[in-house]
Structures are given as C-alpha cells and as structure tokens.
Amino acid sequence: MRFPISDSQPVTADAVSPVPRSSAPREAPPAVTAMVRLIRDTWAKSEPFIPEISQFFYGMLFTLAPATRDFFPINMEVQRGRLVRALVHIVQMVDRPDDLVPFLTQLGRDHRKFGVIPRHYEAVGTALLASLKNHLGPDWTPEVERAWAEAFTIVARAMQEAAAADVNPASxxxxxxxxxxxxxxxxxxxxxxxxxxxxxxxxxxxxxxxxxxxxxxxxxxxxxxxxxxxxxxxxxxxxxxxxxxxxxxxxxxxxxxxxGPPLGRLSVDRTDGRDVLMIAGGTGVAPLRAILDDLAQWGENPKVQLFYGGPSREDLYDLDELRALAATNPWLTVTPVVEHGEEAPGCVQGTLAEAVTQQGSWPGHRILVAGSPAMIRATVSRMLVAGSALDQIAYDPFTID
Ligand SMILES: Cc1cc2nc3c(=O)[nH]c(=O)nc-3n(C[C@H](O)[C@H](O)[C@H](O)COP(=O)(O)OP(=O)(O)OC[C@H]3O[C@@H](n4cnc5c(N)ncnc54)[C@H](O)[C@@H]3O)c2cc1C
Ligand code: HEM
Known part of the structure; x- marks a missing residue:
C-alpha cells in the first residue's frame, strides 16, 4: 500500500478528535478508539520481533527512497529498531490529541534537520506497513491495514504541515x-x-x-x-x-x-497563581535549572519547591549551586533526596517518589518531573496513587529509551 499523504484532509487536533478544546484531556471518538485498539493488538504480536521487522523496514525504505540512507548512521546496528519503535509509539497515541498534536508540531520541525521531504513520509509509511504485513501474515487483515494507514497518515500529515510552516533554520x-x-x-x-x-x-x-x-x-x-x-x-x-x-x-x-530545534513542554506560568513542585533526578535537573534561572530574573515568583534526587550524595552534582540560588531567592526551597543516605547528612533518604508523596498530593501545585524514563514513570505513577491529578503534572514523555 502506498500513501498519498499530501492529498489527504488537513489534520489538526480537532480532526483527530472533534471535541472542543478545554483544560481537561479530551476523549477520542469511538472510531479513533477502535482504530487504536486494532493497532495496539497487532503491535503486541509484533513487538518481540522488532529486529526482524526493522531490517525489512530499512531494506524497503532505502529501496523506495535511496536518499534517506544518508540520514542514518553508517553502522545501522547502533540504531536498529529505534525509528520503528518511535514510529509505533507515536502512531499508537492518535487517541490522545492534546498530547500528540503539540508534540508532532515540534517533531515535524525537528525532522527538517535530516533533510526529510514529503516523499520520504510516503516511503516510511509504505515501508512500515509492508514490514508489519510481512511479519503478521494472515493477522494483517484489511481492517488492520486501514487502521495503521489512517493513524500513520494523521501523524505524518501533522508533522509535514508543521515542517512546511517553520521559518526557523532546520538546525x-x-x-x-x-x-x-x-x-x-x-x-x-x-x-x-x-x-x-x-x-x-x-x-x-x-x-x-x-x-x-x-x-x-x-x-x-x-x-x-x-x-x-x-x-x-x-x-x-x-x-x-x-x-x-x-x-x-x-x-x-x-x-x-x-x-536541532527546541522541543518539550516543561514550563512555569508565573501568573497562574499556582505554586510549583519540581522533581529532578540526575541530569533531569538541567531543564528545571533553566526555568529557575529564568524565574530568578523576576522580583516576585510563585513558591517553588525542588526535590533533587539520585542514588547517593555524589550524584547530586548541582546541589551546591542550587543551594546558592535558594540562598538569594526566598521563593525557592531545595530538598536533596538520596537513596543510600546513611552518610549524607541534610538529605532525605529514599526515592524521589517516596520523598514527595510523603508530603501528600500537592493540591493546587503545578508539578514538573524530569529525569530518566524509569524515574519519571515511578514518580508519576506514585503521585497519581497519592491523589495528584494527571493534569497537574508535566513531564516530557516522548522517550523510547
Ligand atoms: C527529553 C530528554 C532530555 C534529555 N536531556 C538530557 C540531558 O540534559 N543530559 C543527559 O546527559 N542526557 C539527557 N537525555 C538522555 C540522552 O538523550 C541520551 O538518551 C543519553 O545520553 C544516552 O545516549 P547514548 O547514545 O549515550 O546511549 P545509547 O547508545 O542510546 O544507549 C545505550 C544504553 O543506555 C541506556 N540509556 C539510554 N538513555 C539512558 C538514560 N537517560 N539513563 C539510563 N540509561 C539510558 C539505553 O537503554 C541503552 O541500554 C535526555 C533525554 C530525553 C528524552
Ligand atoms: C509519522 C512519521 C514519523 C514519526 C512519528 C517519526 C518519529 C521519530 C522520532 C520520535 C524519532 C526520535 C527517536 C529517538 O531518538 O528517540 C525519530 C528519529 C528519526 N527519524 Fe523519524 N519519524 C517519522 C518520519 C520520518 C521520516 C519520513 C524520515 C525520513 C526517512 C525519518 C527519519 C528519522 C531519522 C533519520 C531519525 C534519527 C535516527 C534514528 O533514530 O534512527 N523519520 N523519528
């Protein structure tokens, strides 16, 4: 199957889910939910075979669009599976337009740095579907094919529109x-x-x-x-x-x-009246530090409590600088958290998830979480159990590590 993506309907958040924008996450219409269910079911059967599927995918992609070979590393073993995993991860999210559409806008701009043009999206779509079909055999029914094709088209179209509208340099x-x-x-x-x-x-x-x-x-x-x-x-x-x-x-x-161009949605709105809880693991402190650096330019700010954690005190490489920032900015409090804390006076002992939820669900706060995928998963799920609402919490979830 080939994709005439450039001829399809324009895709916006509302084309994915025709429910008006509101602050609460929107529910996808039943047709989109059914499409995503079919995609998830077929992917569950395919995922253990990513290496084989990827090999077929790249073989077909480089035949259909030989120029794309130069976008990838010389030694393909290094990245094997990365693009296919990323593609499927994102295609499966078409039932979450509030998260997906802003991200696709950024991702489409980001792909300009490779030199990707619309024809390449068609080649990637064709190669992805052909490799799944090749792997799934009789499980690849016309209904399944339609679901994958529609979801891929929605995603690819949103990325291309954003790329076409971007006036900034590609890199x-x-x-x-x-x-x-x-x-x-x-x-x-x-x-x-x-x-x-x-x-x-x-x-x-x-x-x-x-x-x-x-x-x-x-x-x-x-x-x-x-x-x-x-x-x-x-x-x-x-x-x-x-x-x-x-x-x-x-x-x-x-x-x-x-x-490449900037991506992500961690931010603080100084004017929305909410105090802020920041949770940083390891180098996840970097984006939060950038926000603090920005806030420090203002006289008045919301109260910000930063929990900064790692396995041991040595992992909290930025703690002295953060304490110095807190000493001159009374709106900021820094709490160091270490998992092995016997020899770390002044630090809370435990995981970040334990340390923040010990203080409840943080009602009325905006909560920013940054760190490794494992740390984000553990912290966000524990906070939800503790009673925090999902729409209070921001993190950059589009990682496939
Ligand atoms: C939104 C975002 C922001 C990021 N910001 C930073 C940053 O400011 N500073 C920074 O150092 N890194 C940051 N990272 C992580 C970074 O992008 C790379 O994933 C990381 O440096 C590993 O790349 P690599 O090529 O060395 O490892 P790869 O060769 O890609 O992977 C090698 C092995 O390491 C594992 N691995 C990959 N990433 C991590 C990780 N984060 N923690 C533990 N194991 C991992 C892989 O699963 C694999 O087993 C960020 C990631 C994301 C998604
Ligand atoms: C629906 C369309 C697409 C989606 C959703 C998508 C998504 C992604 C994502 C999320 C990554 C980052 C992976 C990571 O490093 O964590 C990525 C990387 C990449 N994409 Fe795309 N992409 C799409 C289309 C394309 C097309 C058309 C090309 C051109 C051939 C392309 C080429 C690449 C390359 C070269 C990389 C980096 C190398 C790699 O990670 O293997 N992508 N893509």
Whole structure:
C-alpha cells in the first residue's frame, strides 16, 4: 500500500478528535478508539520481533527512497529498531490529541534537520506497513491495514504541515567553548551557537556531535536563553552509551555541534497563581535549572519547591549551586533526596517518589518531573496513587529509551 499523504484532509487536533478544546484531556471518538485498539493488538504480536521487522523496514525504505540512507548512521546496528519503535509509539497515541498534536508540531520541525521531504513520509509509511504485513501474515487483515494507514497518515500529515510552516533554520551549528568534568561520569559543556536558538526555559533539543555523526540525542539546556545565545549542557555518560560517553570523554573546545530545534513542554506560568513542585533526578535537573534561572530574573515568583534526587550524595552534582540560588531567592526551597543516605547528612533518604508523596498530593501545585524514563514513570505513577491529578503534572514523555 502506498500513501498519498499530501492529498489527504488537513489534520489538526480537532480532526483527530472533534471535541472542543478545554483544560481537561479530551476523549477520542469511538472510531479513533477502535482504530487504536486494532493497532495496539497487532503491535503486541509484533513487538518481540522488532529486529526482524526493522531490517525489512530499512531494506524497503532505502529501496523506495535511496536518499534517506544518508540520514542514518553508517553502522545501522547502533540504531536498529529505534525509528520503528518511535514510529509505533507515536502512531499508537492518535487517541490522545492534546498530547500528540503539540508534540508532532515540534517533531515535524525537528525532522527538517535530516533533510526529510514529503516523499520520504510516503516511503516510511509504505515501508512500515509492508514490514508489519510481512511479519503478521494472515493477522494483517484489511481492517488492520486501514487502521495503521489512517493513524500513520494523521501523524505524518501533522508533522509535514508543521515542517512546511517553520521559518526557523532546520538546525544550528554551535562551537564548544568549554568542556569540564564535574564528576567522573558527568561533564558540563558550554556551546556558542552561530545564531541564538529560540528555546524556552525547560525545553530540550537534539544534538549531533562530531565524534558520533548522525547519532542525534536529546539534551536539555541548563540555562535560560541568554542575550549572547550561549547554552550550557550537563551530560552524564550512561553504561554502553554511544553518544553520552563520547561527549563526556572526548568533547573538546573548538568542536562544532549541530543542534536541532527546541522541543518539550516543561514550563512555569508565573501568573497562574499556582505554586510549583519540581522533581529532578540526575541530569533531569538541567531543564528545571533553566526555568529557575529564568524565574530568578523576576522580583516576585510563585513558591517553588525542588526535590533533587539520585542514588547517593555524589550524584547530586548541582546541589551546591542550587543551594546558592535558594540562598538569594526566598521563593525557592531545595530538598536533596538520596537513596543510600546513611552518610549524607541534610538529605532525605529514599526515592524521589517516596520523598514527595510523603508530603501528600500537592493540591493546587503545578508539578514538573524530569529525569530518566524509569524515574519519571515511578514518580508519576506514585503521585497519581497519592491523589495528584494527571493534569497537574508535566513531564516530557516522548522517550523510547
Ligand atoms: C527529553 C530528554 C532530555 C534529555 N536531556 C538530557 C540531558 O540534559 N543530559 C543527559 O546527559 N542526557 C539527557 N537525555 C538522555 C540522552 O538523550 C541520551 O538518551 C543519553 O545520553 C544516552 O545516549 P547514548 O547514545 O549515550 O546511549 P545509547 O547508545 O542510546 O544507549 C545505550 C544504553 O543506555 C541506556 N540509556 C539510554 N538513555 C539512558 C538514560 N537517560 N539513563 C539510563 N540509561 C539510558 C539505553 O537503554 C541503552 O541500554 C535526555 C533525554 C530525553 C528524552
Ligand atoms: C509519522 C512519521 C514519523 C514519526 C512519528 C517519526 C518519529 C521519530 C522520532 C520520535 C524519532 C526520535 C527517536 C529517538 O531518538 O528517540 C525519530 C528519529 C528519526 N527519524 Fe523519524 N519519524 C517519522 C518520519 C520520518 C521520516 C519520513 C524520515 C525520513 C526517512 C525519518 C527519519 C528519522 C531519522 C533519520 C531519525 C534519527 C535516527 C534514528 O533514530 O534512527 N523519520 N523519528
């Protein structure tokens, strides 16, 4: 099956779910719910076979659109499965337009950095469906095919419209000015983009470094946008990590990075009358630090309580700086939390999820959570059990790690 995506109906949040916008998340209409159910059922049968499905997918994609080969790393083993997993993860969300549509707008702009054009979306759609069909055999019924095709078309169309409407550069080059090891596995990297990147405090962006061409990874600026455009990143080397280990060990002043457009929705509205609870695990403190950096420019702010956690005291690499910020900004309180706390005086012992829920459900607060996918999952689910409402909590959930 091929996709005439560019001829289909325009897609907006309301085309996905024709319910008027309100502050409460909208329910998808029954047809969308049925479509997503079919997709999830077929994906449950396919997911254990991602390596085989991906191999077929890339073979077909590179045959249909050979130019797309150059968007991917030379050694495809490094990324195997990543794009197929990401595609399916997002296609399955068409019943959540409030979350999905703003994200697709950002993702469509972000894909401009690869050089993606509309024809490539058709090739990706055709390759995805063909690889699922090849894998599922008789389970790939016309009904299933229609569900996948419609959902993919909705997603691809929203991304292309956003890409077409974007007037900003597709990417920015940025020169590394400073690389400093803060701990054995963590580096602070300061870069100077050629032109200021129009990000909001709390957002993240994808980054490509010269040591790992075409392996883009997301990083969060740890400072609010500055007049000179300078950006500070905090990068932790993860075990077996291709890009993070290269940055921590091999980045040098003078290296030229490429930055993608900003993404994400962590933010604080100073005027909505709500106090703020921030929960940061590891380098998840970076986007929250950017928000604090921005708030510190104002005389009056909502009360902000930041819980900053990690396995041990050494993992809280930014604690001294945060305490210094709190000392001069009375609206800010910082609570360090360590899992192994016997030798960490002044720190709460336990996980972040335990520490914040010990104080109840935080009614009336806006809650921002940032950290590893596991930490976000554990914290958000425990807060919901403790009685916090989902629409109080913001986090950037579109990660497939
Ligand atoms: C919205 C967002 C913002 C981010 N901001 C930052 C940031 O400011 N600083 C920063 O250092 N990282 C940040 N990350 C994580 C970063 O994008 C990479 O995922 C991470 O650096 C690993 O990349 P890698 O190439 O080294 O590992 P890969 O080669 O991609 O993966 C190697 C192994 O590490 C595991 N892994 C991947 N990511 C993590 C992780 N975060 N924690 C533990 N294990 C992991 C993988 O599952 C895999 O087993 C952010 C991620 C997201 C989604
Ligand atoms: C419905 C359409 C699409 C969706 C939902 C989508 C989604 C995504 C997401 C979420 C990522 C980030 C994965 C991560 O690093 O965590 C990604 C990466 C990528 N996408 Fe897309 N994408 C789409 C279409 C395309 C098209 C048409 C191309 C062009 C061939 C493309 C090329 C890439 C490349 C090269 C990467 C980075 C390399 C990789 O992660 O394998 N994507 N995509």
């Amino acid at each position: 920015w080059s940025a020169t590394v000015l400073e690389h400093r090891r803060l701990t054995w596995d963590l580096a602070l990297v300061r870069v100077q983009p050629e032109f200021p990147v129009p990000y909001l405090p709390g957002q993240y962006m994808s980054v490509e470094v010269p040591q790992r061409p075409r392996l883009w990874r997301y990083l969060s600026p740890a400072n609010a946008p500055r007049e000179d455009g300078g950006i500070e990143f905090h990068v932790r080397a993860v075990d077996g990590g291709w890009v993070s280990r290269a940055i921590v060990s091999h980045t040098q002043p003078g290296d030229v990075w490429r930055l």
